[in-house]
Amino acid sequence: MGMTMAEKIIARASGKSTVKPGDFVWANVDTAMMDDLLGPRVVIADQIKKLGNRVWDKEKVVIISDHYSPAANITQAEILQFTRNWAKEYGISKYYEGLGPCHQVLAEEGFDIPGTLMVGTDSHTTTAGAFGCFGTGIGSTEMLGVLVSGQIWLRVPETMLLIWKGKLQTGVYAKDLILRSIKAIGQAGATYKVMEFTGSCIEDLTVDDRMTIANMAVEAGAKTGLIAPDQKVFAYLEKIGASKGTPLYSDPDAQFSERLEFDASELPPQIALPHEVDRVVDIAEAEGEVIHQAYLGSCTNGRYADLAEAAKILKGKKVHPDVRMLVSAASRSIYHQALKDGIIETLSEAGAMILAPSCGACLGLHSGILARAERAISSTNRNFIGRMGHKEAEIFLASPASVAAAAIAGKITDPRNYL
Amino acid sequence: MLTLHGKVLKYGDNINTDLITPPQYLEKSLEVMAQHAMEGVDEQFTAKITPGGILVAGNNFGPGSSRETSPIALKLAGVGAIVAKFFARIFYRNAVNIGLPVLECSEVDKISDGDVLSINLQTGTIANITTGETYQATPLSEPVMDILSAGGLIPFLEKKYGRDIADGKNEAPHRY
CATH class of the missing domain: 3.30.499.10 (Aconitase, domain 3)
Structure with missing residues (x-):
């Protein structure tokens, strides 16, 4: 039986040849991203001392201060200062501040690599799904577990397929498409599932537009929102000198929990x-x-x-x-x-x-x-x-x-x- | 830990993380966040909750942010367990990781505000002491039960792998 893109990425990350929805696996994390809001300062900085006091792989950890930057008050300034200092103390060279929201910075700095598993202390880590990267949000304690072990337990999710055909009208955008998708399935419609977006309309969209869609997959409760990486994605990665990774794709006989079809040409704003x-x-x-x-x-x-x-x-x-x-x-x-x-x-x-x-x-x-x-x-x-x-x-x-x-x-x- | 008793505070569907822990308190201490827990839904929540109290809700408890400060604030405010029809994914994991039991039960509509419940975490059985009814929640999965029994992910990691990690053999075994 075939596998979905999500299943293939999880299988790869957990060193298995196949996985199926409902399996529990320990997966190796390729990229662990923390922000200033829910990163080192929450639980992690205190508790890591009990657990070896170091991160498993400095090269795989990224810290992006984006929520409180630029600081509006002394408390926020001190959170930024703490995060900055923590990154230095633990030898995290991939520290970014003042560049903008973490999910955009991750993409521009080449961390959204096809076929990889990314976890971040922000729910919109799903954005990386636009590159065929399994990005998902986790809490601070969960991140601590990843920082010390490099691994996370996952329940392999079902994948829901959303097929968008046709062309968007003038004045109608990726944002309208994802809002309509969320309306169709409801804010909890993809709970514990992956949303995979496909179809001629998605293929026509730019990588930036696809990021808007993957970003909001979590608003339907999804674990991530994936789009098959194509030439546009590879061109994006090449331009910034990033790795093309190991692109993975859903098999033609993959099992999807649902298949929903939409016609983009009929969609108003x-x-x-x-x-x-x-x-x-x-x-x-x-x-x-x-x-x-x-x-x-x-x-x-x-x-x-x-x-x-x-x-x-x-x-x-x-x-x-x-x-x-x-x-x-x-x-x-x-x-x-x-x-x-x-x-x-x-x-x-x-x-x-x-x-x-x-x-x-x-x-x-x-x-x-x-x-x-x-x-x-x-x-x-x-x-x-x-x-x-x-x-x-x-x-x-x-x-x-x-x-x-x-x-x-x-x-x-x-x-x-x-x- | 395996059996929990508590008085119910009951709420509706889609109680999201901005309602549980409004963003403006996220720069404050966890104690301050706890004082404002559920403020977006019920300003009297922290006055009403009794230690070990059970928060009962409908569909989709905890959607939104990955902020673990939401379950932490509820736990510090006194919540002993949460029972809902189902939970948003990140909230569910976060609650387990900080050692706050979360149970999925399709029969929550039969539970009223003020009822006293007794929950067996091992079996997922919920006894309503007030009405005499019994409900069945989905039994907790093995990884979830292991983490909850240890008191959360940190004591779990410490107990199971702390020594290996401290020794530099930082490999979490593939257990499941």
Whole structure:
């Protein structure tokens, strides 16, 4: 019987020729990523002393300070300082700070390697699935186990296949596609499963767009969201001088727990209403909802094409006087490119505030927190109660184009009105 | 450890990590996070929870962040176990790893706020002392039971492999 891509990666990582869903295995971890929020400072720094006081392989450990950078207060500054010092003390040379959200930095620095197993102390580690890398989020204690042993126990998950055919219309993006996917299966629809995305529409998408999709797989409860690595992925890796790894693919006779088919050509822009990621409707149903903040950024949708698309809409226009528009590129290199190409200038001229590449606003840590009763449209991945600030604030999730359109209109509107 | 008694606090579906531990408290100490546990759902939670109390919820408890601070905050607030129809994957693993028992039971709708439960972790049997009913939770898998019996992943690693790790033979045996 054939195996899915996820099963093959787990089999490879656990030194087995075959595995099947439900098996428990100990798997060797290829990349262990910690952030500042839930990395060394939580449990790990204290408890590692009892367990040999060293990491199993310094070359496989990556630390990225992104949540509290740049710090908004002394506590956050001290968390960054602690993380930085811990990396030095334990000989972790792959330490990055101020470059942007970890999942984008991981991709740009060449850690998203096809066929490998990556664990990270952030749930959106699923983003690496866009490269055919089994990326998954784990807690701090679990990370401690990985740091001392290089291994993690896994229950081999079933794989759900989502087939997207057809072409996305103008004004409809990868974000709309993943929101629609989450609506179809529900926020717990992929619990303990892997989502594998395939079909002509996925093949047409850029690697950056695929990252948006894999990033949000966890919002349906998935362990990871995989996409078969193709020439686009290999070209991406080659450009940055990264390893092509060992690409693995689902067999034609692999067993999938479900197969869902979607037609991309029929999809209008989507939006997730407060306060659940699966409360997704066609944007027309939310038309006219007043917003106070428009946030463009994050590991979900702060990449170059996201900024460029927003700039296209905002060029020569102004952000509504009652709206604050905030822009945070997903990495320094994206920021640089957008700066060189005039995109940052266009956004700023339209009235957007340009922020540092950071996770801050996405989860209400700094750089744009919402007050009571304020409403935001955001290109990020979660709209839970209290996510971006006050628990009586409301968050709508949509594509960068929809964020830009709402910023001009002061209310939610179909981005195709501006394209 | 194998049998737990406690009074129920009951909640609904999809209690996510931003509700359990709101992001603005993540820079604070674990004790402060515990004081604000479940604030997004019930501001009275920490006042109502009794030591060893059992949190009962519906579908999909704990989706969202990988923050282990969510189960830690609940444990420090006094929660002795969580019973839900099912859990989000990362939360489930985190709870086990920090030694907080989590049970999946399809019959949670029969349990009311204030009921007193007695849970046998070995068999997954839940006795409702208040109503006299008995429910069956999914028995815990072997790796989960091993980690919970040790009191969490750290004591488990320490007990099983601590010496080897300290000696530089840092290889966790393939047990399962």
